[in-house]
Amino acid sequence: RGAHLGGGPGNLTVSLSQRWPDAAVEAWDSSPEMVKAAQERGIDAAVGDVRTWTPKPDTDVVVSNATLQWVPEHAELLVRWARQLAAGSWIAMQVPGNFDAPSHQAVRAVARRAPFANPLRDMPFRDGKVVDTAGGYANRLTDAGCTVDAWETTYVHELSGEHPVLEWITGTALRD
Numbered sequence: 664r665g666a667h668l669g670g671g672p673g674n675l676t677v678s679l680s681q682r683w684p685d686a687a688v689e690a691w692d693s694s695p696e697m698v699k700a701a702q703e704r705g706i707d708a709a710v711g712d713v714r715t716w717t718p719k720p721d722t723d724v725v726v727s728n729a730t731l732q733w734v735p736e737h738a739e740l741l742v743r744w745a746r747q748l749a750a751g752s753w754i755a756m757q758v759p760g761n762f763d764a765p766s767h768q769a770v771r772a773v774a775r776r777a778p779f780a781n782p783l784r785d786m787p788f789r790d791g792k793v794v795d796t797a798g799g800y801a802n803r804l805t806d807a808g809c810t811v812d813a814w815e816t817t818y819v820h821e822l823s824g825e826h827p828v829l830e831w832i833t834g835t836a837l838r839d
Contacts, residue, residue, distance in 0.1 A: 664721045666691070668713045669730025673701030679726060680706070686724075691716055713737075718744060723752045729835075732758040732794050738803055745807045754804075758794045759835070760815060766828050770836050 665683065667676045670690035680688050690708040692698050701708035713734055718725065725744055731737035737758075744754060761767060774783040795803075801813040822831055829837075 664689070664719060665724040665726065666716070666718060666722055668716060668725065668727040669693075670701055670706070670708060671697045673704045673706040673708065675726070675728055676701060676706050676708070677704055689719075714740065718747050718752075720749070722748060725752070725754045725756075727754075727756045729757060729759060731756060732762075735793065738795060738800065741800065742803055742807045745804055745809050754809075756800075760794060760796075762793060766832050767836055770832065 665679055665686050665688040667679060667688060667690045670676045670692050671694075673690060676688060676690045680686070688707065690698075690701055690706050691711040691713060692701070692708065693710065693712055695710050698708045698710045713727070713730065714736065725748070731740070734740065741754065741756065748754070770786075773779055774786050797813040797815040801811040804811045820831070822828060824830055
């Protein structure tokens with residue numbers, strides 16, 4: 664059994680199901696619209712908050728891609744899930760490491776100024792870093808008794824248009 668947490672419209676979930684066709688793959692996302700899109704693809708998806716998700720006894724793979732950075736206590740969740748999963752289970756997770764990039768620093772600076780300070784008071788990374796380093800996650804999970812394989816990758820994106828960085832971050836950091 665696999666769990667895809669923060670599965671969105673199901674793009675990656677479909678790939679997981681194709682890779683392991685005999686596995687039951689459940690998908691969770693906090694957005695009803697995303698869950699509906701995943702269900703339309705034939706995915707067993709449900710609306711839920713990853714903070715309340717608990718692995719079923721037969722869950723042996725948990726996947727979360729570009730979701731946990733929106734959950735302030737995600738590092739503690741990883742440790743909890745690692746302790747709840749059976750021996751030999753896997754957790755595969757990815758979070759972006761660009762919160763110190765100039766684009767995100769500018770977003771934080773604007774979010775601290777009027778008239779944006781109050782409406783953006785709950786922005787997840789308003790006051791600084793929300794993700795750890797690959798080594799930091801590895802240490803937490805090793806301390807929880809896991810065998811860890813962790814790495815960091817830098818992706819190069821060619822951006823074009825009049826305001827390419829702004830366009831890029833409106834899909835993530837400036838989504839609301």
